[in-house]
Amino acid sequence: LKTLKHPSILKFLAYIKNSDEKWVITERVVPLETLIDKLSPTEICAGLYSVIEALAFLNDRGSICHNNICQTSIFVASDGTWKVGGLEYMRRFADVTGTFLQRTKDLRFKGAISPEEQVSLLYVSFASSLKFNFQAGDKCSTFEYRIREEFLNPDPKLRPKFNSLLQDPLFSDDYVSILNFLKKVTIKTEMEKKIFFSTVSEKLYSLPETTVATRLVHPLLSRFVLMDQNACELVIPHLLTPCKGAPDEINPLLTEDIFRRYVVPEIFKIFHVRDAHIRMVLLRHFADYVHLMTKSTLTTLFPQLLLGLRDCNDDLVAMTLHAVADLVPLMGGDIVIGAKRNRIFTEGTP
Template sequence: MGNEQSQMSDVEVDDTVTVVSDFWSQHGATINGSESGSSVRVTLFAGELLVEEPFWRDQQLTPLEKFSKNIKIYRHPSIVKYITSWQKSSKYYLAVEEVSPLAHLIQSHLSPMEVCLGLYSILKAIDFLHSKASVSHNNVSVASIMVNKEGNWKLGGMEYLCPYNQLNPDYVRKTEKWRGGHKIPDGAESLKDKSKLDLVGFCATALDLLKNSSDPNASRESFQNYCTKVLEDPNHLQTTTLQNLLDHPYFKHPFITIHSFLIELPLKSDPEKSEFFKNLEKELRALDDEELVAGQLGGLLVSRLVLLNQDAQECVLPYIMVPRKGTNDAIFSLEVFKTYIAPKLLRIFPVRDAQIRRRLLDYLPQCFDCFSRDDLQFKILPELLVGIKDLDDELVCATLHTLAALVPVLGAHVVISGERAKLFNDGRPNSRAAAPINGAELGQVLRSADVEGAKGTLGERPDLPERPRPDGEEGETSTEDVEQSGEESADNWEDWGEGEGAAPPTDVNRPKRFLDITELDIKAQPSEEPEVDFFADMEPEIRSSRKFLTEKTVGSSSSMFSVKNEHQGDEEGWDDDWA
């Protein structure tokens, strides 16, 4: 109980109520992850734990509790996904994937293909309940259909689901006033085929959704007529099965076929998968609506089973994992890829699977412009930095290639971080060609420079090229070296002007004689400030307790340490016994 209360404290419920029914209210909510720090958007159902209706008292479960129990047991891609549930005070809470009621989206424009795919998904879920689980839904209607954020239709409203052995006319009559319902033809309750109740509910729902359809496809009209016969003719109802509806030409569109195969991919054999993926790229290009393909099939095309399939890696992934730019032959345009495919890649990138990560790294540098700067810096970059620490050398190599491609996008200061410094210099020669200068021109330059010799500077000449930096130079010239070089240059010019009217030599063409080092006049400039002796106070001071008088005599020992003691007879302690 304490765990349930603490879980409630991590849920932020939206103020707006989406749906209010007889037994619960539907809200949008956010579940905050305490460990990872991430948050997940969900749909939250809240209902009372006490229901006064006699039928539900006999069931020993409230409608919301039964709904929660059934979606937890019966899992299918087209059934609403269970996340968690808990009790608090007198209420029961159920959290499922983020969905919206289909009734809210009917007013918006739904393309004919979206309606066709949605009906097929719901029909597949109903067929799963009957053929695999031997249970009847008993509440198929527009109100029981949800749509997730990717546009996929999901079957909900499973509070009236029951096993075949409990489905009888009495159960149908007791639940009829709450079920979203269409009238059952006379005698349908007592038919031996337990699927008839859901068959009637599906046909009635399909007619409601297709009555205003603008689809000119002839198969759509044929399907409407087929559903009308099921509802009006008991004999036709008795001979019709769910499989007959699934085999109708209305559901044989290539788009439906691709979607169905991707949904059932785990059940297919290897030869079937190989043939499917080898032809998939051409079939996707043949579909007209690129945005519908990316929206409805995008999540399936980048699923785990597709990314790990060898045939898909060779024949499909190169065309769906990158946007269409320049001369490449990708299927999705840049805008469609950015809207539908990039968010899915961003969601699966943190998966710690080496093969999945390597497939993503193969194509990630080609779609950096499909992610925001924040996504690259705070979601993708941290995962790349984790990847370079793995023991797999190939994974590390691919990760480093991706990091290198990320540097021009985010900058090295973001990708590398830490302290950086300029450790390399540009040793290229100056690109501007140096103009040749003859000796006469150089002499004229030197004579003009002598006029300014008193200032110790050489005037700049715009037509003289800048001295190029030597190849292989390392390090940078400090300011002190530049100043010292300027002072030495000034001294050299002063030497030329010792005699009044002296001029610099003009015979510049004569080769210069190199002097011997002994002929160089090296002047050491005296220091203006006395050198500070930092060890002066550390010099030992030796003091004697007695004074000795020394006297220098002629003929005495030449040693400067000879000492004459005037009190030689009075000293004690230094006799021969001590020696």
């Protein structure tokens, strides 16, 4: 676990041992079993995709087999990503002997045991052992058929590479394709990114609002997306502008309540990033969302905002001054400017 580095494999942090107990510390996750009934079909498809990526990495690139794929060996991170864990029975192909399989057989999940348990080269079935109940129509039936006929072929040598499952029609869903592109945005070409960001907005509108908010807001506001000019022009304005009071040229993705709950916390964290371009992206839309922040949040954010006034970038300074002005009606002039103020102007209206 310590040496395996993959975004879909549970991340190892530390190992602690004392006289009585041993502890393995990982990234913060929750068991999939506790969430599976609350997930939508699209989220389950995306999760399966992550599991396949992890197993393909282990099998096809590392010559390693997991040997115990089931719901209890899968966990979910805070951003919704499924992580493969439960690596107690993981072994390199050369070490999967008949003795090992027989000794651990009663301890492993029965649905994860392949037909040729006595063969040293073990490819495990995961589709049948996960036993997810969700409707995906013919795509799901085709997927299950491929698992049964191709990946559980009695002759292991005739089984296709595990990563070929990533091209299955089951994963042609818009949500899965968007999520996977954003995860790999750093290795995409400029043309690929231009095409993606010019078409992704329509796909986002077709998805449930809560799915966009809970699963896609974080990757859409990642550093590499915010640094992309096409994203800043074609997607970010619609994401950083909540529905109420939006300009005519903006078609907001999220309502104010959803925006307040999911986008505002992300914006708060991004304001601590010391990058001029990213800060100006946030400031460009500041007036559209600042009213959704609580006074407590604004008070904490205010010192970070004021840093922009001390920068040598004149554009950043100008945008920061506009943002400071937007805070006056919300926080009060005494807090924004300072309490030591005098009346300079008189009211001349009758």
